[in-house]
Amino acid sequence: MPLTSANTFMDRNLFRLKEFILTMQEFFLFALRSFATLPKAKRYWRDVLDQALICGVESIPIVLVSSISIGGLMSMEVGNLLEEFGAKTMLGRSTSNAVLRELGPLLMGLMLAARYGSRNGAELGAMQISEQIDALRAFGTDPIAKLVMPRLLAALLMFVPLIALSDFAGLQTAAIVAEHYHKIDPGIFWNSIYPRLVPKDFVVSFLKAPVFAIIITLVSSFNGFSARGGTAGVGRSTIKGIVASSGLVLIANFYVSKVVLDIMH
Amino acid sequence: MIELRNVTLKYGERVILDKVSLTVQNNTIKAVLGPSGVGKSTVIKLMLGLIKPNSGQVFVDGVDITPLKETELYPIRRKMGIVFQGNALFDSMTISQNMSFFLRENLRLPDDEIERCVTEQIHFAGLEGYEDQLPENLSGGMKKRVAIGRALIFNPKMILFDEPTAGLDPVSSRKILTIIASLKKSNDLGAVFVTHIIDDVFAIADEVAVLYQGKIIFDGPTDNLHESDHPFIRSILSDKILEL
Numbered sequence: 001m002p003l004t005s006a007n008t009f010m011d012r013n014l015f016r017l018k019e020f021i022l023t024m025q026e027f028f029l030f031a032l033r034s035f036a037t038l039p040k041a042k043r044y045w046r047d048v049l050d051q052a053l054i055c056g057v058e059s060i061p062i063v064l065v066s067s068i069s070i071g072g073l074m075s076m077e078v079g080n081l082l083e084e085f086g087a088k089t090m091l092g093r094s095t096s097n098a099v100l101r102e103l104g105p106l107l108m109g110l111m112l113a114a115r116y117g118s119r120n121g122a123e124l125g126a127m128q129i130s131e132q133i134d135a136l137r138a139f140g141t142d143p144i145a146k147l148v149m150p151r152l153l154a155a156l157l158m159f160v161p162l163i164a165l166s167d168f169a170g171l172q173t174a175a176i177v178a179e180h181y182h183k184i185d186p187g188i189f190w191n192s193i194y195p196r197l198v199p200k201d202f203v204v205s206f207l208k209a210p211v212f213a214i215i216i217t218l219v220s221s222f223n224g225f226s227a228r229g230g231t232a233g234v235g236r237s238t239i240k241g242i243v244a245s246s247g248l249v250l251i252a253n254f255y256v257s258k259v260v261l262d263i264m265h
Numbered sequence: 266m267i268e269l270r271n272v273t274l275k276y277g278e279r280v281i282l283d284k285v286s287l288t289v290q291n292n293t294i295k296a297v298l299g300p301s302g303v304g305k306s307t308v309i310k311l312m313l314g315l316i317k318p319n320s321g322q323v324f325v326d327g328v329d330i331t332p333l334k335e336t337e338l339y340p341i342r343r344k345m346g347i348v349f350q351g352n353a354l355f356d357s358m359t360i361s362q363n364m365s366f367f368l369r370e371n372l373r374l375p376d377d378e379i380e381r382c383v384t385e386q387i388h389f390a391g392l393e394g395y396e397d398q399l400p401e402n403l404s405g406g407m408k409k410r411v412a413i414g415r416a417l418i419f420n421p422k423m424i425l426f427d428e429p430t431a432g433l434d435p436v437s438s439r440k441i442l443t444i445i446a447s448l449k450k451s452n453d454l455g456a457v458f459v460t461h462i463i464d465d466v467f468a469i470a471d472e473v474a475v476l477y478q479g480k481i482i483f484d485g486p487t488d489n490l491h492e493s494d495h496p497f498i499r500s501i502l503s504d505k506i507l508e509l
Contacts, residue, residue: 135353138313139367140339 030144030222031214034152037145047150055116055151056158062115063166066107067099071170074098075177083182091178092192099170101204101257108166109212109249112159113242117220120151121241124224125234133225148221155213163209200264204257211252219245266290267312267345267423267457272321274307281307283479284321289457291422294449296466296487297459298501299476305459306350308476309425312457313345314338343371346416350427352408354400360411361387361396367419386414406437413444424448426458430465442468463501466490475501 041048078094098104124147127133136143171193178184223241227233269287273280281304289295289312299305310316311323314330322329325341333341354363364383368374374382387396390410400408409429416424429445430438446469448454460466466473466487473490475483477497483490490498 130351130356131349131353132355134310134315135347135349135355137315137335138342138345138347139370140342141366141370142335 026226027218027222030148030225031218033144034148034218034221037142037149038153040142040145040149041153044146044150047146048153051150051154052158054119055112055155056162059112059115059158059162060165062111063108063162064169066111067104067166067170068173070103070107071095071099071173072177074103074170075174076181079178079182079184088182088184089188090192091182091184092175092189093196095174095178096171096193096197097201099174100167100201102253104166104170105163105205105208105212106249106253108163109208109216109253110246112155112162112212113216113220113245113249116155117216117242117245118238120217120220121224121227121238122234124148124221125227125237128225128227129230129234143225148217148225151221152214152217155217156210159209159213160206163205167205200260203264204260207260208253208256211256212249215248215252216245219248266324266326268324269308269311270322270324272311272318272323274304274311274316274318280479282311282318282476285476285479285481287474287481287484289423289455291455292449292453293471294445294456294458294469296470296473297457297476298463298466298473299459299461301461303476304479305461305476306427309347309427309457309459312425313342313347339371343419344422346419346421346424348409348412348416348424348426348429350431352400352412354408354411354415356400359397359399360392360403363400363411364415364418366415372419382418386418389417390414404437405433406440409433409437409441410444413441417448421454423455423457426456428460429458430460430462438465445469 074095075091078098079088079091082088082091082094124133127147133143133147136146175186175189178189179186220238220241223237223244227237229236267289269285272282272285274282285308287297287308297305297308307316311318312325314323314333317331322331324330325344328341330338330341355366358366361383364386365379368379368382383396387393390407390413392407392410392414395403395407400411403411413424424445426445429441433441442465445456445458448456458465458470470487472485473483473487474481475490475493475495475498477495482495483493483498491502493499
């Protein structure tokens with residue numbers, strides 16, 4: 001009996017591994033096809049504009065909320081810490097590092113994974129189970145060119161200005177908190193930032209925009225296209241999309257920082 | 266003409282279609298009759314190349330479509346219109362945008378020509394005044410008529426219906442069946458419709474193929490169905506409606 005159980009356990013895990021490898025293979029083909037359809041952007045420019053509005057303009061409030069809260073929080077906490085060492089004048093530099101390079105882009109990525117990723121997953125999942133994606137194929141339209149490419153291109157175009165906005169709002173909030181909470185003159189705050197800003201600060205920050213755009217759009221769209229089993233299936237695929245893209249955003253955030261800082265140290 | 270030749274399709278270990286052979290001639294209404302879950306919708310998707318069989322071949326006008334790539338299938342699919350069971354209307358588009366979708370996507374006709382075609386189909390479907398409505402504002406029967414209009418707008422040679430009357434009230438069902446029957450007369454179209462309602466088969470089908478446990482157990486003129494002595498066919502003829 002124990003031998004049979006062990007065999008069953010092995011079989012189950014082998015089956016899962018095989019399934020995982022097949023899913024990864026499908027995902028990479030899906031990603032390749034999505035990039036290969038980018039030249040069709042001119043044909044679907046209206047869809048690109050619609051998606052740019054959804055992922056860009058409509059995401060501004062959530063990006064502002066996250067960047068303002070992280071900028072204010074960092075300024076308050078780091079200021080308290082620096083005060084113990086009598087180094088409060090370094091608050092601008094310390095906060096800008098955290099906001100520009102790491103927490104600003106990361107929080108924005110997570111917020112967009114939740115907002116834009118869930119919308120993609122649910123919308124495409126619903127289209128999949130209601131056979132609208134099959135209908136596109138039946139009418140001779142490539143569903144990846146019509147549905148995924150505009151989402152990918154819009155995210156690639158819009159995430160960069162969103163990160164810029166997020167960085168700006170985060171630093172401004174940090175400056176306001178520094179002035180009113182820690183009583184640091186704005187001139188001192190900004191003077192500790194500007195002379196020490198180096199290209200790698202911006203490279204780290206802005207390189208994360210296209211990386212997050214690719215992860216969030218492709219993972220959520222792939223899960224939407226893979227939805228099966230009615231409305232419950234749409235829920236499952238949407239959750240899978242958000243969890244996977246959020247996890248990948250966290251991992252990518254670390255590696256982009258590490259690679260850029262290693263190269264540009 | 267569409268032909269399935271020795272088609273086998275499996276989902277995992279489960280055999281859905283087992284060496285199924287089936288022919289649909291032009292200008293013929295052919296019904297594929299069978300209980301729910303037997304693989305009737307799969308037959309239609311195979312005909313369009315939306316799914317590929319594990320073995321066997323699917324011919325459309327003499328061309329084997331099974332080895333074709335997705336992009337190579339587009340010209341083949343343009344010979345056939347499809348009406349999905351749930352209609353599959355694009356829910357973010359209005360009725361006229363749904364109807365004109367194919368023309369805008371593939372034919373790039375001038376706007377006034379597209380408008381003329383859409384007006385014609387709206388009139389055919391009896392949906393004047395609903396052009397700018399979203400599908401969610403229409404009844405089941407109206408949605409079905411939009412789906413038929415959308416499938417007809419590019420003048421296909423064959424139209425495929427997946428359970429065209431499922432979920433409709435008797436009056437709407439009768440309207441849809443009348444439309445399907447009229448297509449053959451007025452547009453010289455062939456049609457395939459899959460159904461589990463035997464009355465619909467007798468109402469409009471010239472030929473019927475009965476699918477049971479993955480196999481075709483009858484294929485011939487509808488009138489000859491009564492002559493079959495297969496126990497399943499005898500039971501459906503006595504019950505008139507298949508187990509859902």
